[in-house]
Amino acid sequence: MAKLTPMMQQYMEIKKEYQDYILFFRLGDFYEMFFDDAVTASKVLDITLTARGCGLEEKAPLAGVPYHAAEGYLSKLVSAGHKVAICEQIEDPKQAKGIVKRAVTRIVTPGTVTDPNMLKDSVNNYVLTVYQNDRHFGIAYSDISTSEFKTTFFKNLTNLENLYNEILKINPKEVVISESMRYDEELMAFFIDNHYLMTYLNPIHFKFSEAEQTIKRLFKVYSTESLGLTESDDSVIACGALLSYIEETQKVDLVHFNHIEIYKHDAYMVLDKFTRRNLELSETMRAHEKRGSLLWVLDKTATAMGARNLRKWIEAPLLSKTEINKRLSAVEYFYENISMRQDINEYLSRIYDLERISSKLVYGTVNARDMLSLKQSLMYLPNIKRMLMSAENEHLNHIISELDDLTDIYKLLDDAIHEDPPITIREGKIIKTAYNEELSELRDILTNGKDWIVKLEQAEREKTGINSLKIKFNKVFGYFIEVTKKNVDLVPENYIRKQTLANAERYIYPELKDIETKILNAEEKINVLEYDLFIDVKNRILDQILRIKKSAQVIAEIDTLLSFAIVSYNNDYTKPEISTDGEIMIENGRHPVVEQLGTEELFVPNDTIINQTDNRFYIITGPNMAGKSTYLRQVALITLMAQIGCFIPASSGKVAIVDRIFTRVGASDDLSQGQSTFMVEMNELSNILHNATEHSLIILDEIGRGTSTYDGLSIAWSVVEFLSQNEEIGAKTLFATHYHELTELEGRFPGVKNYCISVKESGDDITFLRKIIRGGANRSYGIQVAKLAGIPDPVIARAKEILKQLEEHDINNNISSIHSSMDVKTQVVMKEHEVVNILKDMDVMKVTPLEAMNILYDLVERAKKD
Template sequence: MALTPMMRQYMEIKESYRDCILFFRLGDFYEMFFDDAIVASKAMEVTLTGKSCGEAERAPMCGVPYHAADTYIARLVDKGFKVAICEQTEDPAQAKGIVKREVIQVITPGTVISQTMLNEKENNYLASVYLTENSAGVAYCDISTGEISATEIEGTDFWERLLNELVKIRPREIIGNDVLDAPKTAEEIKAATDAYISVLNEGYFNRDTGRQRILSQFHIGSLTGLGLSDSQNAFYALGALLSYLFETQKQGLSHLSNLNLYDTGKHMSLDKATIKNLELTETLFEKHVQGSLLGVLDKTHTAMGSRKMKQWIREPLNTLEEISARLDAVEALCDDVLTRNNLKEGLKKIYDLERLAGRVACGNANGRDLNALKTSVFVLPEIKSELSDLNSRLLNSLNEEIHPLTEIQELIEKAIVDDPPFTIKEGGLIREGYSQELDDMKHSIRDGQAWIAGLEGTERERTGIKTLKVGFNKVFGYYIEVTKANMELVPENYIRKQTLVNCERYITPELKEVESVVLNAETKINQLEYELFSELRKTVESYIGLIQQTSAAVAALDVLTSFAEVSGKLSYVKPQVYEGDEIRIDKGRHPVIESMIKDGIFVSNDTYLDRDRESMLLITGPNMAGKSTYMRQTALIVLMAQAGCFVPADYAKIGVVDRIYTRIGASDNLAQGQSTFFVEMSELAYILNTATPRSLVILDEIGRGTSTYDGLSIAWAVVEYLCKDKKQVRTLFATHYHELTALEGHIKGLRNLNVDVKEQNGNIVFLHKIVEGSASRSYGIHVAKLAGVPDRLLEAAEEKLRELEDTSASIDLDRYISASYGDMGDSAGSAGSSEVLCEGGGESHSAGRPGAERDGAAGSEKADAAGSPSGEMQLSFFQFAPNPVVERLKALDLMNITPSMAFSVLEELKAAAEKS
């Protein structure tokens, strides 16, 4: 048997969209057939049925009402499906044979524009990536707002920078060339972004096609006008992006008109680990906004302001002039509370201008959208008036970029009724007085409409049927409905039209005659209203550029107002940001933890870093004492300052930071066969290879994932590398390797800090105060007690700890350090441990904070050449009691042995001694 004509039409269209779920319009439903129906019914959780298709077996089928389609499409898109919308493109009443149908749009995760399918506080980005062996181009856009950007990424670290850029963008969907199809490449991008990934064929990356698309979209004659002539990878990525949008949207996208070609160096670089570890826009595990920095700072009143807030937090500025402009604007808003409150009230009345403009440009705006635009525009003159009173260069600039758009407001007010219907093809949209032709047509049918409106009362009185009703539906038109109980009262001139369970429906010749006049006129009226609305929407579209410019300025104003609001309420101060390298924070506080404390006061702490005297703060102390909080708050304060916000401190002076790195915690990546230690070392390698003298590095417990001696050696080498080889990178380093504290005074710029702990009756109290010196012990068993570990186990642990402390060999680290670095006063030192611990060498200079004394560091009490201070013989790191392996010791070259090798030899000799 052959397929029916309708099913043949379906199969022909489906052939061109095999990678999509085809929503095939049949009347008031979208239907899916065959495999699409089987897959979609499960994903959408709708019933799977069947339909005769001309073959022996019924075709699997499912369907959804067209008016509720967005809900079901959203379910499919969220699960990574593409949906092709196939509409009837001619009037069924005028069609000869099968109604013509064609796909009018393909909806993918990155091309959603429906308001009901979008999160108003999140951008919905589509990213295009063009990859080569040693570089990449990235272009991305949000077609719901009109943002479109592109950048070029090159260099030895381009892959990590690409991943970091994609994490910052957070696209819902990524398209790319065939290099993206490599398993490891796709896996890493998917793991970093959780985006839907599609590999496009080479046709999308054709040079001539891409050039034509770009020139046409931006109405230019040369790529030089966009700055793309020297950015080949960005050119290919952008060309593919536009081609993909053209293929899926099937229409012009006039609102994608201003390309932002940017350099990634313009903003502070935040890698994926830092964005996650600092919990900038969501919490680490629950993925909630509440509990993140965004949750504290976001007091915006517009949807586009909230989206802009996220962007500013993820992209702190690097340019002092721009940072200062933002801070000055926040200061002006903080100082003038009345103006700030007036601005807040105005912002509350503004709808999502960005997405309203996007719907207008895409031809999806209805009457309610235009009224929302009118309401938003109405308050703009008031906002401009308030801004004119503020003394700020940035606020004055934003004021100039906000256009009153009075013409739009007056035009929409004149054209659209106050409460328009959701649809735009069924009339009721246009206000009386806007079109004389439309008014005349409406007047011409008023007599007929009045006759029909009075028919029910007239017929009830004439027939005596008190329950008689006059109704209307699209199939039968107007009708008179009589219940079965009153059938004997039906007049002879009633003509039966439809029989229902409890009633009969009738028409009369007079009713059909009036209906014909009214319905024909209503059809013409509805068509004219649709045409008038389309013309109005086209007129509004001509203002898209001004609306977008105004929207961007309003969004920035909303963020600055939010910064000022939070700063005023939480007693934040204006930071002094400058081009130097000091980071000084007096009584700094963690912005998120402080906001979550219900009872009590957050313990503030000072921070001082520079690249000369104190480039590294080595922080010791027990778990739970607050080391990580202290380091994170320092990073967040720097980030907030460069984003343009005031900071939680009594005073802050910030030397501009180009990158913030964090190495905090790690977990196994079993899917890629990577252990905790491998992940830790990979992240560490990225930091060490890419950090610059202007970076800020946060390291927490480096080396814990391997043996004690290996871990200590690695941590030690990292200290040297960042303090010397990397030219004094500003670093906060928390560690449980207390041995490292002995390096203060031997490695220039290293300063010991610890978290103060008070011990009472065998219990510890965390004071959360950062003080000079190093921790005297780890308090691990005390922390285990606080965590609820059974007392019996704790007692056994304490006994084992005493045994280990009594029997372990003493290591005279001071003597070893003197051998490695020379005496405390020797500025040049002896054979530097930069040669011993890591490659590259470099001089070591005696330094340290004046007056700072090491407090309780391992081996801090210096033993003289004769032995320990008590006069008893003490075994040093390089001197052991006579034993059969003394020749092995004599053969060691102490000037060319690493700490790791030394500890390994020590283990070997200890084992040999136990056997002898």
């Protein structure tokens, strides 16, 4: 340090506090980066890497970006997963003695971005904290660009699957944990496998007393109990630690954080990462695009707030029949009232992102154009409130009662903000002239200054009687009065001589100098005054930030419900009946995504009746490409859509609430983990078998195909046994398989039924009819499908020869000899039943000893035979 230049010493002192961050070090008109930061930044930003003398023998690597263009570079670094600390000059360089004072004024990380230009409108940007206390966990997460803040907790976890699923649902951009958790191998493996950006805090922030004090200070409450944090100290600690991190990174008063939402994670359907991926809820499996996902179909929202809310609803279906029906009733009202639906949607389409504009107010990055966007948005709130207050729907009435139309804020903005302001707030032309008297006067001076001088000149001529009096201007004296020598005797006493010329005298006087000062300084004063007035307006609105935030949440909910109604109306969806009796009964159900992808074929609807008793387990057979996988996903998506409160693609539907949807659909090698297709498949299956309940819906597509035929069939068979039995799981299950040998299981296990995809045969050609019917397929049609795919005729012919030979040794020949555990149990029950009937029919008082001996002998012989 002693050898470094003073400036570099200052840099190193600051960098020491921000080792995990790229330090933007302000030097004049540039943000400079040195040493490893410079090397990293030059690669990510594709900027030149140079060097600068630093006092050491070797120069320091150097890279820099212009301060006025910093946001674009900052966005690239954060998008690449880097954290940036921005160090500003905090004193005027002209007044500095020695090195200019500098300090970090802002920290930007992937989880703490607030600039809307760096964020996706329709996606929340979460930072999440996890606190661990033995097998108890508390989590808290926030989108600081919208001020959303939530927490939940987990007690006595025997495995961490539920915790992992909750984190995956939140999908944070950054995870904040204690330094001490670095050594928890199980948790760290999960974070690393899912590529989360990790930030480690001093363990002091995870002490209960420290966390509690942070919460009480920031929320200005006497006790955390007043915020509802009464059930778990783990949640208190997670919340306090996260708030400490947000406060450290943002370095502003977090006035928009006024509420912590404590939720029960078990109030929502559990969707593991396999199900989210396989059902393509928010993005497609292969291309990771929105188009082709359920979100793509359902998103007809008009606002960014509604789009984010819709995504959250899709990711967290409800388990409460009452809450689901509330949503459905509101959707139904919008569905039936076309005119109101259209009018409200038109109003919503003109509303900007109130949540993120509010955050810009808090973080001091709001400009006049943002204020105009806020004003325009507030213009339509009274209309929306008036229309929905008259709606004959209890749930909509309740929602709209929470909407503050914010007319006072609208009036302030309408009075103050210019209709066409510049982007910056220091250039003037951002405040209306009539808003402030002093501003009006200054604008008048700037506009009419020359006229004032002409009028003043005429007035002075009349007052002094000097017809030749002139008011002139130069850079030395500014404005002055010039009088010829012969009229000097007429000059008033209040004139002050400034210069004598051969034929004239030049004077100034106070009133002229006052006008000069106003004219010459008007523009600068206007800019300063407008900035001060803008800050005053901003602060007055900031005082009402919680009202704006609440109204934004109401608009988001209305927008989401309206989106459901629009989609349902346009796509001919129907309102489902929600039940808790375990039965899913869908008439003419359709896949919501496939039918929207514009294929030439008309979508063929299918019925589904699945319950907890006699129709609990579908074994679905049929060839590839026939539509089995589409049908499986269709049933799962319809169930999920009902539980988020949306109408469903069917002519009618009764949907039982399920606690989880499990899917085992397709697989590919996970080379990064050294896992084969079969191992991936078995991992997913293991998750299902360990976590499914009788209230779950399970979708299985081709279990066991990643290994040999006999191994695969054996596993598939055993899975059917395990899932179908009440004493094991007894979940509603749809199982598509190429093992048509499994059709033998109908009748062996309660609730197992055979279904197949119908196929029309014409010689060696087949046509897929896409209709699911009762019964099992006795052929796979693999060779026919291969022919449809264009496999050469010689290959097809040889395949037929081989198939004929293999069929002579078909495994079906041995199916009858396979006895399951269920068969044995059934036989025991049957034996007991026969014995009971024989004994019930016997009249003990009338039977002779010989007859009794014969009956006993017969029972013994039966038992020996069995």
